[in-house]
Amino acid sequence: MYYNKAKQEGYRARSAYKLKQLDETAGLLGEGNTVIDLGAAPGGWLQVAAERVGPDGSVVGVDRQRIDELDDPGAAVEYVRGDMTEDATNAEIRERLGADDGTGGPADLVMSDMAPNVTGEYELDHARSVHLARQAFEVALDLLDSGGDFVAKVFDGQDLDDFEADVEREFEYARRVRPDATRDESSEVYLVGKGRLTAPVREGDTREVEIVDTGRDGDGIAKVDGFTVFVAGVEEGETATIRIDDVKPRYAFAQPVE
CATH class of the missing domain: 2.40.50.140 (Nucleic acid-binding proteins)
Known part of the structure; x- marks a missing residue:
């Protein structure tokens, strides 16, 4: 259903509808927002983000693969080709955001739809998915503005509780969301962190x-x-x-x- 709908409506991937549903559930994309899309190829999430942040917003798409530029995206869109775990890639992201002085970032949302190459060994695939999500989480901690949001895809499993607890410590709250556009047989879930906390205190201090x-x-x-x-x-x-x-x-x- 969503594959055909994506082709009919001009989206590059069916995952565009996952982001739409995540936004409707968790309120991630506001007009004028600055968004970082990690693992952005082929660009389905970029399309949705650009539509929803509008002409006053900006989106930075990051991927090791080449991302074909969007036609008339409706927002300022930048493209960074590189591995987000490498310093050079992070420096380029900062430069595109205007945060290359090392002071953190003006980003309102860091989002990641990255998934590992599936081996068929579920525990290994789950662990690798959490590892990727944690890498995105580190980018979020580095570049999100106070009050900013984070969302990343993971495969459900034993390591998710600990990861969710880590996200919850750094955000006002965390929750798991499974969009309707997710395939029935898939174990993927999206972990959302709302309201980045940059305060020098934490609950219980x-x-x-x-x-x-x-x-x-x-x-x-x-x-x-x-x-x-x-x-x-x-x-x-x-x-x-x-x-x-x-x-x-x-x-x-x-x-x-x-």
């Missing part, structure tokens, strides 16, 4: 802080390396030991520790 201001709702405000933490039940001018309860991309909530 304890810190001693000075309350420097009062928020609109009456909570005290502390700063940790310039990052805002709202603390319940304290007054401006106090010094308090706090426990971080919830971390968002641009602020966190905490309670004083008795």
Whole structure:
């Protein structure tokens, strides 16, 4: 069904519909976004991303294979041919993003539909898929802006729980999504990380802080390396030991520790 639909609608691969469904489920592609597509050949995900980010957005497609340029993509599209595990490729991605000074990135989404060459040995294929997804995850940690998103394909299996836990530590939350366009017999699933956390604190941390201001709702405000933490039940001018309860991309909530 999706193969024929892709041919009729001009998409280079049936996987275009997986990305459409992922976007509809998880809200990944917004107008004006900057997107990095890892393992982009032949370009089906590039097409969808370019359509959805629109003329104010940009997409960088990365693959070891040559990617034929899109006709009238509707957004600024750059092409990087290389292995994303190599420093030279990462440097070129940074250059295309304007982040080649080593300061991290303005990307709003890092996405990967990469899969290993299947051997037929399921445990090996699963492990290799998680390895590829982890490589994409490292790119995401390096280049995503605060609040940015990540999605990568993996084969379901024993290593997925640990990988999901690692993603969840670095994002506001993580979830597994299986698009309807996935073949029934396939074990693939997409791991989505929403809301990249670049804060200097994580849930469960304890810190001693000075309350420097009062928020609109009456909570005290502390700063940790310039990052805002709202603390319940304290007054401006106090010094308090706090426990971080919830971390968002641009602020966190905490309670004083008795």
